[in-house]
Amino acid sequence: MKKIIGTLGIAFLGGIIALLGYKTLVEEPQVIVEKQTEPTIETVKANYTPTVVNATSTPTDFTEAADKTVHAVVHVKNTSIRTQQNPWAELFYGSGSGTRKYEQVGTGSGVIISPDGYIVTNNHVIEGANDIEITLNNQKKLKATLIGADENNDIALLKVEADFELPNLPFGNSDYVNVGEWVLAVGNPYNLTSTVTAGIVSAKGRDLTGNKNIDAFIQTDAAVNPGNSGGALVNTRGELIGINTAISSRTGSFIGYSFAVPSNIAKKVVDDLLEFGSVQEAILGINIDVEATDIAGVKIKAVSDESGAKKAGLKEGDIITKINNVKITKFSDLKGQLTAKRPGEFVNVTVDRDGEELVKAVRLTKLVELPISKVLQTEFEDITKEDKRKFKINAGAKIKRTQNLAFKQFEVGEGYILTEVNGKKITSAKEAVNILDKTYGSGKTLYLVMISPSGQLERFRY
Incomplete structure (x- = not known):
């Protein structure tokens, strides 16, 4: 028994000695290095974009803009x-x-x-x-x-005329005015000099019924009263962006809204008056489909012959959505852009044609006031080269529109070409109107020779 226990003790001791020898002579020491790592964050795209409010983007102190304006x-x-x-x-x-x-x-x-x-x-x-x-x-x-x-x-x-330089305001670009932007109205209401009121732009391209051809007002809620007419509408930088013109009121005093002619239109009118003495009105050369009111844009009903629109490739049915980079949603937007342009200028017209977006460079032409015969209530225009070729004539005056009841009774209207009045050949629309009004005004009977749009020669006594 003692012999067995002795043998086990020697074996156990030998194992310990062998293990210590391996640790010391054979196994390499392990070095433990502590390393800090950044946690991995998995990002997931959000389904919304948070709004960042910059409280300093628009100044609420208008003293600088007001000081620039009141003196001008x-x-x-x-x-x-x-x-x-x-x-x-x-x-x-x-x-x-x-x-x-x-x-x-x-x-x-x-x-x-x-x-x-x-x-x-x-x-x-x-x-x-x-x-x-x-x-x-x-x-x-x-x-x-x-x-x-x-x-x-x-x-x-x-x-x-003054013997010193006068304080003045620079024109701003009214196309860059935004709805909600702060503006100042400066004028002399009720003979109170240098009155400044503040408000925001409430709307653009506003069309007011009864205000003649002004179809692109800037609407604001800055207080404007009688006497403010002709005063300045300025932005917070003191730039002139409009000429205060009208108020919406049943009492004659301000009740919430006022209107200004955009600076781009005012500047163009001023430039024309200085250079030509009258306003040069620019047109695309199209007729508008006034019944297409359920679209975002202006639909073309017809394109005039030899117009800039025709030469640029605009077509009936095209929907105008932009002029240059300005969005067009209604006729007043289009009218406002064209009123601020001059004949001869090019504009980029963006149209929607059957779902395809196209951009056409159109050279604007001058609006020509057509002669109107007062006695016949008929508007005439000069014939085109195409008319001369088609009907084999050298001159004449083409009916543009008429309110004459007798003409309507015999279905005489747009497209009819007047070639003779009482045996005298007609060479132009202006001549036609002069002869018609002078002859009929003297009590004489009118003998008219016309060519119908189908080419038939027709004679009338009026």
Whole structure:
């Protein structure tokens, strides 16, 4: 028994010695290195984009813009001579005794646009004036001369002479004005000089019924009252972006909305008045489908022959969605863009043609006022080269539109070409109108020779 225990003890001791020898002589020491690693984060795309609010993107302090503007906005006083008739005085005291002349004074605002004294205002502020006087912000008074006016866009240009440079406002680009943007209206309501009100742009391209051809107002909620007409609408940088023109009111005073002619239109009118003495209206050469009101854009109903639109490849049914980079959603947007352009300029017209987007470079042409025969209530235009080839004629006057009941009764209308009046050959639309009105106005019968759109020669006695 002792022998067995001894043998086991020797074996156990031998194992310990062998293990210690292996650790010391054979096995390499292990080195443990601690290493810190960044945790791996798995990113997942969110299904929304958070809105970042930058509170400093738009200044709420308008003192700098106001200071730039008030010195460039003037008070405009117009004096006109009116005549009043008293029929009772004429009856009892003789001819001329009932006539009385008196002065009528109107007021408004204007904006100095150049250091040498050019001032832009509204046409209705100075219309019919015999004398115009402007008052600067420092109360200095100067006589003004009317350079020109455009009734359709309600813009007039004045000039004053001064022996010093006048404070003035630079034109801004009204195409870049955004709905919701802060604006200031500066003018002289109720003869209160240099009044500044603030608001935001409420809408663009606003079409107001009854305001003639102005179809692209900037609408704001800045307070505008009588006397503000012709004043400045400026952005927070003090740039002129509009000429305050109208208010929406049943009382004659501000009740929430005001309207301004965009600066791009005002500047174009001013440039035309200075260079040509009248406004040069630019057109694409298309007719609009006014019944297509359920689309985002303006649908082309017809393209005029020899127009810029025709040459550029625009077609009936195309839907205009942009002019250059400006979005077009309704006719007033299109009208506003064209009113700010000149004949001869090129514009990039983006159209939707059966779902395909196309861009056409169109050279704008000048709108020509067509002669209208008052006695026949008919508008004529000169015939085209195509008309001459088609009907084998050298001259004539083509009916553009007519309200004449007799013509309508015999189905005479658009496309008919007038070639003779009482045996005299017609060479142009203007000549046709002159002969028709002069002859029929003298009581004489009109003998007309016309060519129908189908080429038939027809004769009429009127």
